[in-house]
Amino acid sequence: MATMVGVTANPGTGNENAPQPACLVGVTGSIGLSGNVNGMVYTAFSYDLAKCVAEKILGGSASDQDISDVVAELTNMITGNLKSQLCDSGFNCSLSIPSVVRGDDIQVSAKTASVSVRNDYTIEDCPGNLVVQAFAAVEH
Amino acid sequence: MATMVGVTANPGTGNENAPQPACLVGVTGSIGLSGNVNGMVYTAFSYDLAKCVAEKILGGSASDQDISDVVAELTNMITGNLKSQLCDSGFNCSLSIPSVVRGDDIQVSAKTASVSVRNDYTIEDCPGNLVVQAFAAVEH
Numbered sequence: 001m002a003t004m005v006g007v008t009a010n011p012g013t014g015n016e017n018a019p020q021p022a023c024l025v026g027v028t029g030s031i032g033l034s035g036n037v038n039g040m041v042y043t044a045f046s047y048d049l050a051k052c053v054a055e056k057i058l059g060g061s062a063s064d065q066d067i068s069d070v071v072a073e074l075t076n077m078i079t080g081n082l083k084s085q086l087c088d089s090g091f092n093c094s095l096s097i098p099s100v101v102r103g104d105d106i107q108v109s110a111k112t113a114s115v116s117v118r119n120d121y122t123i124e125d126c127p128g129n130l131v132v133q134a135f136a137a138v139e140h
Numbered sequence: 141m142a143t144m145v146g147v148t149a150n151p152g153t154g155n156e157n158a159p160q161p162a163c164l165v166g167v168t169g170s171i172g173l174s175g176n177v178n179g180m181v182y183t184a185f186s187y188d189l190a191k192c193v194a195e196k197i198l199g200g201s202a203s204d205q206d207i208s209d210v211v212a213e214l215t216n217m218i219t220g221n222l223k224s225q226l227c228d229s230g231f232n233c234s235l236s237i238p239s240v241v242r243g244d245d246i247q248v249s250a251k252t253a254s255v256s257v258r259n260d261y262t263i264e265d266c267p268g269n270l271v272v273q274a275f276a277a278v279e280h
Contacts, residue, residue, distance in 0.1 A: 072250070097178045097276075100161075108241050108242075111212055138236075
């Protein structure tokens with residue numbers, strides 16, 4: 001966020017045992033992980049947050065397509081960062097392309113995931129919130 | 141479908157250049173692909189179809205959780221089959237775990253995908269339909 005948008009993201013306390021299904025609202029990016037760790041990462045930007053962040057990045061008004069593109073790119077960066085940290089910890093994995101899901105009442109679950117973690121973020125100078133929900137199964 | 145449910149799936153004519161975003165309704169499985177081909181596969185079962193298929197497999201009434209589990213497993217089989225065909229064509233890739241998204245008006249897109257293909261299926265003896273939407277970017 002500091003690099004792309006020039007603002008700070010403030011994390012919540014996080015939940016290392018997040019309930020399934022997770023309920024998400026707004027513009028949600030998703031990326032699959034495969035390798036020593038298999039999983040799916042969802043980044044749910046509330047509509048007002050997605051619009052605010054996109055307009056900060058683009059420096060003007062943002063269309064729905066612009067907003068989806070920004071969410072896809074931020075999802076790529078967030079998940080790429082997670083991938084680096086996983087690799088550093090010995091869990092090599094590769095990423096799929098980002099896709100974007102829009103909807104007001106999206107419930108996501110992944111039964112085969114032994115790991116379900118979630119954290120909420122607020123973004124400086126923007127309304128709404130960002131929910132990052134990750135599901136993973138670790139190969140032994 | 142013939143193996144798991146004992147019924148035939150009848151494909152539509154397909155669309156090799158499917159518009160984005162794709163609008164999906166019901167219980168949708170998704171799996172990421174990464175490797176020589178990077179992408180995301182969505183399998184959207186309408187609610188009545190998902191329930192019908194789950195009850196055929198389980199041999200009785202199916203809870204929402206049962207239905208999600210069946211959709212995840214069918215998504216795994218559908219995408220696993222696609223992966224085999226891609227590997228046979230020289231496009232090696234690995235799969236993420238399946239996750240399931242529920243919602244009445246889900247719009248999915250993947251801007252970085254150069255390939256967007258879709259086909260609709262009806263399932264013998266079941267109402268509703270199945271939409272399979274795949275996004276992919278091919279590495280050269």
